[in-house]
Amino acid sequence: MINTIFHRLKRPLAAVFVGAITTLAFAPYQIWPLAFVSPALLLILLHRQSSKHALGIGYAWGLGQFATGVSWVYVSIDHFGGMPKIASLFLMALLIAYLAIYPALFSWSLNRFFPNSNRTRFLLTAPALWLIFDWLRGWVMTGFPWLWLGYSQIDSPLANFAPIGGVELLTLLMVLSAGSIAYAFIKKQWMHLLIPIVILSAGYGLKAANWVTPNPSSTTKLALIQGNIAQELKWVPSQRWPTIMKYTDLTRENWDADIIIWPEAAIPAFEFEVSSYLSNLDSAAKLNNSAVITGVVNQGANKQFYNSILTVGNTAYGDYSYDMNQRYHKHHLLPFGEFVPFEKILRPLAPFFNLPMSSFSNGEFIQPNIDANGKQMAPALCYEIIFNEQVRQNITEETDFILTLSNDAWFGRSIGPLQHMEIARMRALELGKPVIRSTNNGVTAVTDYKGNIVEQIPQFKTGVLRTEVVSTSGQTPYRQIGSWPLYLWVVLSLFVGVVMARRRGDTQ
Numbered sequence: 001m002i003n004t005i006f007h008r009l010k011r012p013l014a015a016v017f018v019g020a021i022t023t024l025a026f027a028p029y030q031i032w033p034l035a036f037v038s039p040a041l042l043l044i045l046l047h048r049q050s051s052k053h054a055l056g057i058g059y060a061w062g063l064g065q066f067a068t069g070v071s072w073v074y075v076s077i078d079h080f081g082g083m084p085k086i087a088s089l090f091l092m093a094l095l096i097a098y099l100a101i102y103p104a105l106f107s108w109s110l111n112r113f114f115p116n117s118n119r120t121r122f123l124l125t126a127p128a129l130w131l132i133f134d135w136l137r138g139w140v141m142t143g144f145p146w147l148w149l150g151y152s153q154i155d156s157p158l159a160n161f162a163p164i165g166g167v168e169l170l171t172l173l174m175v176l177s178a179g180s181i182a183y184a185f186i187k188k189q190w191m192h193l194l195i196p197i198v199i200l201s202a203g204y205g206l207k208a209a210n211w212v213t214p215n216p217s218s219t220t221k222l223a224l225i226q227g228n229i230a231q232e233l234k235w236v237p238s239q240r241w242p243t244i245m246k247y248t249d250l251t252r253e254n255w256d257a258d259i260i261i262w263p264e265a266a267i268p269a270f271e272f273e274v275s276s277y278l279s280n281l282d283s284a285a286k287l288n289n290s291a292v293i294t295g296v297v298n299q300g301a302n303k304q305f306y307n308s309i310l311t312v313g314n315t316a317y318g319d320y321s322y323d324m325n326q327r328y329h330k331h332h333l334l335p336f337g338e339f340v341p342f343e344k345i346l347r348p349l350a351p352f353f354n355l356p357m358s359s360f361s362n363g364e365f366i367q368p369n370i371d372a373n374g375k376q377m378a379p380a381l382c383y384e385i386i387f388n389e390q391v392r393q394n395i396t397e398e399t400d401f402i403l404t405l406s407n408d409a410w411f412g413r414s415i416g417p418l419q420h421m422e423i424a425r426m427r428a429l430e431l432g433k434p435v436i437r438s439t440n441n442g443v444t445a446v447t448d449y450k451g452n453i454v455e456q457i458p459q460f461k462t463g464v465l466r467t468e469v470v471s472t473s474g475q476t477p478y479r480q481i482g483s484w485p486l487y488l489w490v491v492l493s494l495f496v497g498v499v500m501a502r503r504r505g506d507t508q
Contacts (some may be wrong), residue, residue, distance in 0.1 A: 251292060
């Protein structure tokens, strides 16, 4: 009896470990080859298993990946949720249990509909199904496209495919490589190991490709203010003006910059409460031929709240006025942090569901670029930078930079902010635009158009990042076309897979 149970649990237990090592492929560890090894081992574990057993193995793999990979979420739940530790652990367990559903469904569908151990299963249908369930995870319940395998490759040769097809193409190539590795080991057909070698070699070759052109004559001097305000003090009424004056003093020392950037919700007040101050800031910026960009919270009609970006000083908007139409309003809101799903049921249950500012409304999916001192910036507030299609569609031919403001103080000294920066770097590489990332306590950094960090200041310290950024002209193939070729590839792969699955005896 015990031996039978142990035998049945061997593969799921191995899958938990295999899923867990996937996290080491991402920031801050960045052992990127593990992102090939882990899905390859998963495919080997799924070999000759019933669809029911495959479901359990895939779920176990997901538990391992997300228990380690999104452990940073627990910091915000535990420190700011206002609940007993046991309740915080329960909520974290629910999140991990939910996210693990997607690799479980991948494993079940692969073994249920494509059980034959042929090349088609490993080289076509497995990569196609992986993308489908990644896309679903990035869409269902507003989406959580974190830890897509492609992000782990930002410093690998594979990264050079990003301007062609984005992070999803990287993920596809990785699962294709993993499938060829698994097939080679299962069938002892070692020539299939040439597939990942060829793909990585092609990545090396693409390093020489230049999809966009830097314009040295269009250089912008930036000053990014990192206030390092403790999250537990941020919204304390007595700390409002000390916080605002801290940013003001740091700004006053950097008026020679073309654009000065404060982080998300840097002003701990509704905009209408500090309109006089903002009018004075606008005048001071104009006097110094500069512009100031800051995150701010707003209250619109019908008591709707918005997480917004405001620009004052040298802008196309004229003198400061409290005009909600001249703001960027965050579209993709963070579940529980900025809105509560099923709030009529959940809000009465625990203080966690009543965190400050957890009742935001969302702005439009596509909004005008921010104008600051003649430069155009495609904005993404915090969590939004992980939604590649939203950022892509907000880039225009006039866009100079991608701007992302964040407040990762919610996640302390965890790996979350470092993974967040890794994702922001991928947006720069995909779209051929430098990324400017201003945060409360890190990671405050600026990348070039290839996703390389050119300037960064230490986390958890008050500081100012001074740098110059060069605009680019032209468009990457991904910016022009998006993910449509991948959608077509998935459909074609599944069609071929279905046809091959009906051919009995084709297991070579």
